[in-house]
Amino acid sequence: MRASQVQQESLTSEKAKWMYQKMVEIRQFEDQVHETFSTGVIPGFVHLYAGEEAVAVGVCAHLDDKDFITSTHRGHGHCIAKGCDLKGMMAEIYGKSTGLCKGKGGSMHIADVSKGMLGANGIVGGGFPLATGAGLTAKLKKNGAVAVCFFGDGANNHGTFHEGINQAAIWNLPVIFVAENNGYGEATPFEYASSCKSIADRATSYSIPGETVDGKDTIAVYEAAQRAVERARNGEGPSLIECKTYRNYGHFEGDAQTYKTSEERDEHLTALDAIIRFREHLVANELSTEEELHGIDEQVQEAVRDAVEFAEKSPLPEADQLTTDVYVNYKSGEEE
Amino acid sequence: MRASQVQQESLTSEKAKWMYQKMVEIRQFEDQVHETFSTGVIPGFVHLYAGEEAVAVGVCAHLDDKDFITSTHRGHGHCIAKGCDLKGMMAEIYGKSTGLCKGKGGSMHIADVSKGMLGANGIVGGGFPLATGAGLTAKLKKNGAVAVCFFGDGANNHGTFHEGINQAAIWNLPVIFVAENNGYGEATPFEYASSCKSIADRATSYSIPGETVDGKDTIAVYEAAQRAVERARNGEGPSLIECKTYRNYGHFEGDAQTYKTSEERDEHLTALDAIIRFREHLVANELSTEEELHGIDEQVQEAVRDAVEFAEKSPLPEADQLTTDVYVNYKSGEEE
Amino acid sequence: MTREISFADAVNEAISETMRKDDDVILLGEDVAGGADVDHLQNDEAWGGVMGVTKGLIQEFGKNRVLDTPIAEAGYVGAAVSAAATGMRPIAELMFNDFIGSCLDEVMNQGAKLRYMFGGHAKIPLVIRTMHGAGFRAAAQHSQSLYGLFTAIPGVKVIVPSNPRDAKGLLISAIEDDDMVVFFEDKTLYNVKADVPEGYYTIPIGQADIKRKGDDLTIVAIGKQVQIALMAAEKLEQKGIQAEVVDPRSLSPLDEDTILKSVQKTNHLIIVDEANPRCNAATDISALVADKGFDFLDAPIKMVTGPHSPVPFSPSLEDVYLPSPEKILAVVAEMIDDESIVAI
Amino acid sequence: MTREISFADAVNEAISETMRKDDDVILLGEDVAGGADVDHLQNDEAWGGVMGVTKGLIQEFGKNRVLDTPIAEAGYVGAAVSAAATGMRPIAELMFNDFIGSCLDEVMNQGAKLRYMFGGHAKIPLVIRTMHGAGFRAAAQHSQSLYGLFTAIPGVKVIVPSNPRDAKGLLISAIEDDDMVVFFEDKTLYNVKADVPEGYYTIPIGQADIKRKGDDLTIVAIGKQVQIALMAAEKLEQKGIQAEVVDPRSLSPLDEDTILKSVQKTNHLIIVDEANPRCNAATDISALVADKGFDFLDAPIKMVTGPHSPVPFSPSLEDVYLPSPEKILAVVAEMIDDESIVAI
Numbered sequence A, B: 001m002r003a004s005q006v007q008q009e010s011l012t013s014e015k016a017k018w019m020y021q022k023m024v025e026i027r028q029f030e031d032q033v034h035e036t037f038s039t040g041v042i043p044g045f046v047h048l049y050a051g052e053e054a055v056a057v058g059v060c061a062h063l064d065d066k067d068f069i070t071s072t073h074r075g076h077g078h079c080i081a082k083g084c085d086l087k088g089m090m091a092e093i094y095g096k097s098t099g100l101c102k103g104k105g106g107s108m109h110i111a112d113v114s115k116g117m118l119g120a121n122g123i124v125g126g127g128f129p130l131a132t133g134a135g136l137t138a139k140l141k142k143n144g145a146v147a148v149c150f151f152g153d154g155a156n157n158h159g160t161f162h163e164g165i166n167q168a169a170i171w172n173l174p175v176i177f178v179a180e181n182n183g184y185g186e187a188t189p190f191e192y193a194s195s196c197k198s199i200a201d202r203a204t205s206y207s208i209p210g211e212t213v214d215g216k217d218t219i220a221v222y223e224a225a226q227r228a229v230e231r232a233r234n235g236e237g238p239s240l241i242e243c244k245t246y247r248n249y250g251h252f253e254g255d256a257q258t259y260k261t262s263e264e265r266d267e268h269l270t271a272l273d274a275i276i277r278f279r280e281h282l283v284a285n286e287l288s289t290e291e292e293l294h295g296i297d298e299q300v301q302e303a304v305r306d307a308v309e310f311a312e313k314s315p316l317p318e319a320d321q322l323t324t325d326v327y328v329n330y331k332s333g334e335e336e
Numbered sequence C, D: 001m002t003r004e005i006s007f008a009d010a011v012n013e014a015i016s017e018t019m020r021k022d023d024d025v026i027l028l029g030e031d032v033a034g035g036a037d038v039d040h041l042q043n044d045e046a047w048g049g050v051m052g053v054t055k056g057l058i059q060e061f062g063k064n065r066v067l068d069t070p071i072a073e074a075g076y077v078g079a080a081v082s083a084a085a086t087g088m089r090p091i092a093e094l095m096f097n098d099f100i101g102s103c104l105d106e107v108m109n110q111g112a113k114l115r116y117m118f119g120g121h122a123k124i125p126l127v128i129r130t131m132h133g134a135g136f137r138a139a140a141q142h143s144q145s146l147y148g149l150f151t152a153i154p155g156v157k158v159i160v161p162s163n164p165r166d167a168k169g170l171l172i173s174a175i176e177d178d179d180m181v182v183f184f185e186d187k188t189l190y191n192v193k194a195d196v197p198e199g200y201y202t203i204p205i206g207q208a209d210i211k212r213k214g215d216d217l218t219i220v221a222i223g224k225q226v227q228i229a230l231m232a233a234e235k236l237e238q239k240g241i242q243a244e245v246v247d248p249r250s251l252s253p254l255d256e257d258t259i260l261k262s263v264q265k266t267n268h269l270i271i272v273d274e275a276n277p278r279c280n281a282a283t284d285i286s287a288l289v290a291d292k293g294f295d296f297l298d299a300p301i302k303m304v305t306g307p308h309s310p311v312p313f314s315p316s317l318e319d320v321y322l323p324s325p326e327k328i329l330a331v332v333a334e335m336i337d338d339e340s341i342v343a344i
């Protein structure tokens, strides 16, 4: 906890409340999607981020719109933390034409490039090269931007992990690789699939800093990310941060989660819960008050309700949208 | 050198002479191919192994026919060390029907599965998964076999490096990963393309032993391989050995090698040469005599000459061979 | 003896019966056991694949023969290629065929070519089972039908079964086969039930099946689209048009004879395939007939396929993405110049 | 102003002229600079690509714009996709098209689909240059022609130029284009010289070129096979047969009109493509005509392609693997039932 106290001054009350709000937005949004999914209204594969809020928010607290992030199949949390519109997100998850991607992408592909959110990604490991590319652009354009790659413990065994990080390292790119080690890839435990002791250990292979933090301790994530983002912005190259976390729901909606133990589930939903802990921290350190935070809770509730209403009322895309947006232009009209 | 002396006893005179012979076979075979290539007789892309003999031979000295190896585009040395027939190899490189692969594979695909040689491979990084599969077979068949994966410093940045080694590690497979770090991948220096300090350092990512040896010190390679092969045969899982070596010729035949310095080339062809050093070692340690070794040199000269003659005299494949060997059987004749 | 079981169970039976018969058969893939190494899991609490298709196999065959893999497709598919080359008969599950992007080299440049490059001195008795197909609201990266990509590769055999009975018999044949076979399972068919024989039986690879006889029009349909073609055929019957529905069952080898004979009889050909239209199975079959069956044809060869676009997420778009009986009828109407057919 | 330069130099010019014009254009790939970071290298001693095609670019544009990459195709092709999405206009060199096995996901599931999945809110102005083709004695893993695989993917454009002039103009268009384009360079064409305009010029993507006019027979040929088709056409002229040789130049988009109009005139179609025969460009063009041009046809559509086998190493086999004027003549002989044509 000492490191936390040293850095703590840098976390202003304003930033802290922004973070709290984003975390609550993620939680409530996901709880809502979970509930709606069970009624059959939401189609497709849906992977919920609830439980992991501290990671997305602790990292994105250091970013602004010009910075890019790459995400995963479990992308709602990253979207919210990076500032995507809740209505546009919910409509997208419903497959509506008012969605951020006009309903063409869905939960696994929500994106908002204007916010620096390069898309949830249905391909495990897909984000490593993409983050490197965004980092390359930042380096070449010299615009001070950084790129963050969020990835799971399962993705850490994919070849793109190796190729992406090596490349970022040799080119000294402003990229932060953030592992969300929630203990499982689908039903497979991290310890079974990964031969490393910790994901952070793998930083040695690339001669970059690697550290493991309690990914449900918002302050710990915030501080580790701060160090990494600063390094990146200073031209000192990439970093790897492993956040130990937990997903409150199953791998996807419909998963019976038999592989989890009830003890671990209980613990994570209560004593270890990131939002409860962050809330306590804010109050104890006088960064906010119970009333203020309660106000945020209610405000978010309304925002999520609005998002649902927006999504429900929005129309489905028209059939003529099927083949648009494949190319910028396909048949070249010009003459030689 | 102390470690060398401890183990030295295990290297019998017979084994030492076999090793010397294989190293000379590789050198003379490659020098011959180099010469013939320049006359335009040999078609295609040819990558020569001369200079790296200590690696293939130091490792394969611990293997027999039931053990498997995977190789690279620079595969002639691995073939010879694993016991492939020189005539069949040379004929293959000439594209003749008497070649080990009937002329269909050529230099980049020479193979002899009956000798445990799973093929040179035109795909950089192609060998990692294949070696893992051979190791899996060995583990499941409980036949005491091991698999060796030879790969270059360039390949060490490919995603398959990561996926293959991780898999071998979690399944505790009898696989030895042998890096041939010759300083370059094509014209690109190891230090430019690789963010690790040494390839052996990357073993940490997989919780397996990793060590770097002078890959032009035959005894050093032999001993490191001995430890790794023993571990593997004892069910203790994979190892990673990095051998620092050098290719006497260019990346492929035709390469002007401008990226090398003349000092490094000279040094490697003389003071650092593996065959010269091994020869001296054998004589100094009374494992052989100058006369005996000279006899081997001459014997090999004849064998390589025979191989060339065999290749030259052999016929090219007939046109009807074009579409055979694609499948074991393609149209199923049986009735339901 | 047959009984009604689902497509998923038919696949499961094919695997378990083959594994019982031959100790060299192993199954590997992401979560094919599914948390098998989690101590507290009891009986069939392990996933058995993301869709539960391989449920129960870990209990019967144990961890040595049913292996969960890391999320590393190149790693484990490549390992399966080599395990096959060195004496095993692996079944590797590529969860979604869309993930071939992570392991195409292992299939195209290793598994498919080793035998040829080695001059025949290797065989690769490997089956890659993989899920394909749209209609599951799974969006662009989990809905493709990529059998055309594999059919193009010499050294690969390609099977696309359309019903549970064929799935079981063809999968057993694939596992028995000494070549690499890619076996496609449509995720929207898993719950479809039909009569399936008990016990061990094979259906030869490379033999098409005529799912409906007819003299007036040949519809060659692939995978799930066979059901759509049969629905269209029933409607056409109301107009007195007898469509013959040919199910190739394997695309490589392709049973050219059965297709050509059918067109020789009907003089009309429509190909129905949900995959994208370019350089794909539909164009392949069309080109076959435009060459070897040209003289049989009385009308242009028509194709009903997905459009040249990724698969959209939104239900309203995905539904128009897919072929349908209506789309087939529209094509028939044009082919025989009878507008009234559209309205059936 | 034109002058004779090689195909390789034409490609080099297209890149350098575009890089001069637009600072966002960068080039990355394995050894595209080639040892650029080796201190002692002087002037053009750096490789400039494995075939020397990009020689000199590192000297003019420096290390920030001409980047050697590790041997990590998924890594750098994926980075190029994203660099394109975030404001650059990268040219990524995939040394041999055969290496797509290591990075298909980045092309198929990322680069080709991002725009669609994002509802149009992204563009990927990326060119992937890649080498293809048999005849170089480079064996099965370095000789494939895989444009069919890319043509099948919605979101990708595919260009296969047959001569230096087209190569330069089409590559400039590709770099200017806001979509992902895969640009194929036949390794056996690099040394072929022909007249190429100086300076900056474009050739529109999606416009076929009639390389030879004729009324009797249409030969659609792809890439290098255009030259083979022209040789066959000259021989046919001796028999009074005027073959029209159509070079599609881009396979996606495909200039359907030019092909169909030609067949409308000649009533006969042969497609020449060295790629493997199944689910490929030849079958694609055949299917197009068997549908939309059926009524123009007087004879079966014939294809002259490589066989359904990997490319063999041995010269004696590789030579029979490839299409040839003789093979085309044999097909014409069959088509118009005149045995004497074979003997020209």
Ligand SMILES: Cc1ncc(C[n+]2csc(CCOP(=O)(O)OP(=O)(O)O)c2C)c(N)n1
Pocket (backbone or CB within 6 Å): A072, A073, A074, A122, A123, A124, A125, A151, A152, A153, A154, A155, A156, A180, A182, A184, A185, A186, A251, C030, C071, C073, C095, C099, C102
């Ligand atoms: C290349 C690829 N392989 C497999 C999958 C199927 N899949 C989707 S999510 C997932 C597990 C990912 O685990 P992890 O990276 O730990 O992320 P988490 O779900 O725990 O957030 C798998 C195997 C995929 N989408 N892409």
Ligand SMILES: Cc1ncc(C[n+]2csc(CCOP(=O)(O)OP(=O)(O)O)c2C)c(N)n1
Pocket (backbone or CB within 6 Å): B072, B073, B074, B122, B123, B124, B125, B151, B152, B153, B154, B155, B156, B180, B182, B184, B185, B186, B251, D030, D071, D073, D095, D099, D102
């Ligand atoms: C997947 C893939 N990418 C690129 C190449 C082209 N290539 C062939 S050899 C080579 C360099 C390999 O370097 P290294 O692994 O160090 O082996 P070395 O040649 O030094 O023995 C490259 C880039 C290839 N064959 N396969």
Ligand SMILES: [Mg+2]
Pocket (backbone or CB within 6 Å): A152, A153, A154, A180, A181, A182, A183, A184, A185, A186
């Ligand atoms: Mg996880």
Ligand SMILES: [Mg+2]
Pocket (backbone or CB within 6 Å): B152, B153, B154, B180, B181, B182, B183, B184, B185, B186
């Ligand atoms: Mg090297």
